[in-house]
Amino acid sequence: MRRLLIRPGAIGDCIAALPAMEHLATDHTEAWVPSVVVPLIGFAERVRGLATTGIELVGVGDLEIPAKVRAELQGFDSIVSWYGANRPEFREAIASLGIACEFHQALPGADYRGHAVDFFARQVGTAIGQQPRIALEPWPARDSVVMHPFSGSGKKNWPQARYRELAARLDCAVEWTAGPEDEWPDAKRFDNLKELAGWIAGARLFIGNDSGIAHLAAATGIPTLVLFGPSSPQVWRPQGRQVTTLAASSLDQLSVDTVLAAVNRLLRSP
Template sequence: MKALVCRMGGLGDSILIYPVLEILTKKGYEVTVWGNPEYFRLAEKAGFCKKAIFYEPKEEFGLKIIFSQNREILSGDNSIYINPVPEEQIWIVDYYLKKLGFQNEGFSKTLPIAHSFRVFKVQDSKKKDNNLCIIHPGSGSKKKNPDLIFFFELERFLKNSGFDVFFLLGPAEMELVKKIKNSVYLENPVEIAKTLLKANLYIGLDSGVSHLSSYLGIPSIVIFGPTSPSVWHPIGENFQIIWYEGCKACFPDVCEGRKCLDSESLLSKIKALQIYQKA
């Protein structure tokens, strides 16, 4: 049986349907994904789908799952439409699985791809760069980003704590390339994954790179500002959330003050985490 899954969107949006792809494959479906193929290369390497395509397929599928409110896409009796944004405060992955009747199905909490790269396993810390922390200072929306000064203060703290640090930048951070000298620029998700796997620690915002880091099993700290971590937190078992609980998530209508992203408060919360206590 062939299944087609349609999911347009960014890296984070794509990663959050990986459990759906994995479950379908376990059920015996030959899965094709219609979306941005680059964002699903890692799903291919993990064995969660056969292929990812950019254009609408011409072949027939026994099952079609469309993450969209537009019911004109791939319409048919075998099409299932899912609103990409949940109507309730529920983790997005649980929401998707509930909609598909997969809520009792298991899925990988760590993306099984390290063997595909012929590199060390994520758990083998002895082969990682010594005390390396990777910081990703951007996201898909500037409304979710703290002031740049926060990241410079964070870098100073990490170095004083014995970490080697560099910043990972991508297309959303083009304007930061000249401002942050201690950085690496990457666009390819596979290369990003290979780079992240070298780290002992990752710190980032509510972004696709943060979702990937956590999913890879890297100890990760994910900063949420105006978005809700209860809905959008990453897949994984080794991440910690930094979030201001003094107000409700307000994205995309973000308030002007943005207390949730106050640099001093964020840095104070990060300093308090035990993840920084070296063995």
């Protein structure tokens, strides 16, 4: 069976959905995901960046599905999409192809109180309590702590001055990582998330905000400390073997002393 999985979303959303997507994989699976996530998909026979597929042209007003996109979609026996689930015109256009199709909400609702990984798992009928997995090519082990002081929203960021103070008070080397648009002069940057994951996995500990990179770090299995502000760790706590969270209604309330104590506990752990 040729199956197409269509998964939009931010990095953390897509990582949280990995166990659900893996459960759906067949011997001939193609995945359409955001281009930045493409390197993380190891279970599909073929992976494409969403922006290259033309899927955004499906179900737009009275327009017909473009012939090239229609032909590609009709090459599948089954389509499972987290894209367009809230758009009746998209669902109708896909259904008109005569292919078995399922649509799932791309994110948990505001009143959901479980974990996002379990939310996606239940959608497709697989076991809850799973941890996202990423196939790694780890770098050599380093006696360092990696910090990522950014996220997709300024409200989710612990103040940068406190990250600097924390780094100055640690007794080990600190390495920084940042995205292409983030301003941090001494940060290490990667164009490929799988390469970033391998580099992170070589460190002793990862520290960061509630971000896609924190989900990436947790999925590598490295000890991970995540600082939460307005978002819910109950829903969005990164899943991994060694994840610790600190939460405050406002991240300004989270002191360097509190974070440093948590870091030292993690560094002392076997």
